[in-house]
Amino acid sequence: MRFLDYLGLVFYNLGRRKGRVALTAIGVVIGTAAVVVLVALASGLQRNATRQFSQVGNLTLITVYPKYGEGMVVMPGGGSSGGSGQSQIKLLTPQAIAEISAIDGVAQVIPRDTLRGGARLVAGKMETYPFIMAYDTPDFSVFNYQMKEGVSELKRGEALVGESLAKGFNDPRWRPGQPQPEQPEIVGKQLKLVVQKFSQDGTMTERVYSVRIAGIIKQRMDETDYGMIMRMDDLTQMNEWLTGKRINRNKEGYDMFYVKTTDTKKTTEVSKQINDLGYQAYSQMEFVQSVNNFYTIIQIVFGGIGAIALLVAAIGIANTMTMAILERTREIGLMKAVGATNRDVMSIFLGEAGGIGLIGGIGGVMLAWGLAQIINVLAASYLSNPMPYGGEPPGPATYIAPWLPLFALVFSTLVGVISGLYPALRAATMVPVMALKYE
Structure with a gap:
């Protein structure tokens, strides 16, 4: 089968059970949105911290x-x-x-x-x-x-x-x-x-x-x-x-x-070379890097917390695909009887599982973007008062890096594929005669 044939069959099968697919995808939407919003919140805190340090002193x-x-x-x-x-x-x-x-x-x-x-x-x-x-x-x-x-x-x-x-x-x-x-x-x-x-x-x-x-x-x-x-x-x-x-x-x-x-990228290395010459050198950039390392850990922790919701969604995908195999056992036997290989059957079911993950990922990214804007508006109204010691007010509370939506889509799709791996293997290894006799 050609790739376009696989793709068309996958979306046709998903469209046959819109309600079940939608309910399963909602779990992926919530998990993906949680990952994106929590990581974006940590990124926003990191950017604000770096911005405040750069206002107090020149990082070069x-x-x-x-x-x-x-x-x-x-x-x-x-x-x-x-x-x-x-x-x-x-x-x-x-x-x-x-x-x-x-x-x-x-x-x-x-x-x-x-x-x-x-x-x-x-x-x-x-x-x-x-x-x-x-x-x-x-x-x-x-x-x-x-x-x-x-x-x-x-x-x-x-x-x-x-x-x-x-x-x-x-x-x-x-x-x-x-x-x-x-x-x-x-x-x-x-x-x-x-x-x-x-x-x-x-x-x-x-x-x-x-x-x-x-x-x-x-x-x-x-x-x-x-x-x-x-x-x-x-x-x-x-x-x-x-x-x-x-x-x-x-x-x-x-x-x-x-x-x-x-350049700020050279500040740390220049500081090290000055110390090597025998002088005592210190740059605010060194402290900023320590803060960045701390917030990187926070991003990982927040992302892990959000990933728990995706794990729950993965169980839902596995359950949905298992039920789909039971309902379509005779269909699987018919496909094999007319020449479909184990690889063809497995690819179709993996594609369906990955499609649920992709649909949920797209919905999750859109939901996360909306939640991030709401958080930014609420944070801006809360921090609208002038700063007590001067300086500009903090920037947006959340920051969605360009790579984050792409990562979320790939990750949610991968979660779907992994969740559907066992059901797809089970479907691929069915004996055609036994599948055709299944009631």
């Missing part, structure tokens, strides 16, 4: 710190001195910038330093105490800062401040019972930055710098919220006044580096 950025350990002392410039028990320090010097920049996949190395003393930012009668840091780059868009006001590009003598810091000015002369002072408008304004240092005898000395606020960074739930970001040359000048000497980066290095990779 790697944080690099100096390496401290035990053993040989690593001197700046490549020199070393032996001795067990001595502390090992691998500094973040200009030589380290050259080493890291040579790694394949590194787009940019950005040194970072912090103020080595105390400071207060003064706007008229109001003041606040920022955490001051600087990056050796004129444009901070590499950090994916979302600006509440102003711009992220800095010129000499300019700075960015976090949203929480901009809202945290207070009047030191304010007393209880007085009206609360309004927060000053600081974007585009020249403010005073008073830097303080203490001598060995405890005497405090202050120096005033003029700083223009170029912009305010939206709240990110990290150090930038209460931070003030400056250019590296401006901060170096302040630190040299605080320490009373010129800063030699070849000997003192930087506090840390930010390494930007060309």
Whole structure:
């Protein structure tokens, strides 16, 4: 028999018993929908988690710190001195910038330093105490800062401040019972930055710098919220006044580096190579991968729970096909008498069982799509309130990957074929004479 003949006969036989086929297929519909919806829900949670992490930080950025350990002392410039028990320090010097920049996949190395003393930012009668840091780059868009006001590009003598810091000015002369002072408008304004240092005898000395606020960074739930970001040359000048000497980066290095990779897929490998060079590297992508692995396990568990419903449906298919064989015993004998082989008979019954699985799979995918849309609408209405710490609201609660419907159809059809295997073997091995005599 030709394949089209098999196909036509299979659908003809299924159409003869529409009610029984429909009731059996409903079990497959429920099982397939359960698998698709549960896996889609886990996928949606995974995508939302990754999306939230990417909003907090750039997944192409790697944080690099100096390496401290035990053993040989690593001197700046490549020199070393032996001795067990001595502390090992691998500094973040200009030589380290050259080493890291040579790694394949590194787009940019950005040194970072912090103020080595105390400071207060003064706007008229109001003041606040920022955490001051600087990056050796004129444009901070590499950090994916979302600006509440102003711009992220800095010129000499300019700075960015976090949203929480901009809202945290207070009047030191304010007393209880007085009206609360309004927060000053600081974007585009020249403010005073008073830097303080203490001598060995405890005497405090202050120096005033003029700083223009170029912009305010939206709240990110990290150090930038209460931070003030400056250019590296401006901060170096302040630190040299605080320490009373010129800063030699070849000997003192930087506090840390930010390494930007060309692609998120290369972030983990670049981080590993930086660690192999002897530095301490960490990327948020490593944590994201751990989260992805966790959600992959969740998808498998959810899919297994849904597959239980398909197992129940498989029993129903096996029962339906067994009953069909009993009802069509004489038909099977007649088919064999006119020349049908065991393979022909087995193929027909396997095709019918697989057809029930395919019909149920199509219905299950359609039902799952509808349920996923309902879940997304309900989740969107529940999460419609603004986020308490800023940022965009979560995306759809469920996500049906392109491969998932195809997998569901193949899996449901395969379940049907396997369920009909025993009844088909039983039909194929019938003796034609005994089948024709069956009442």
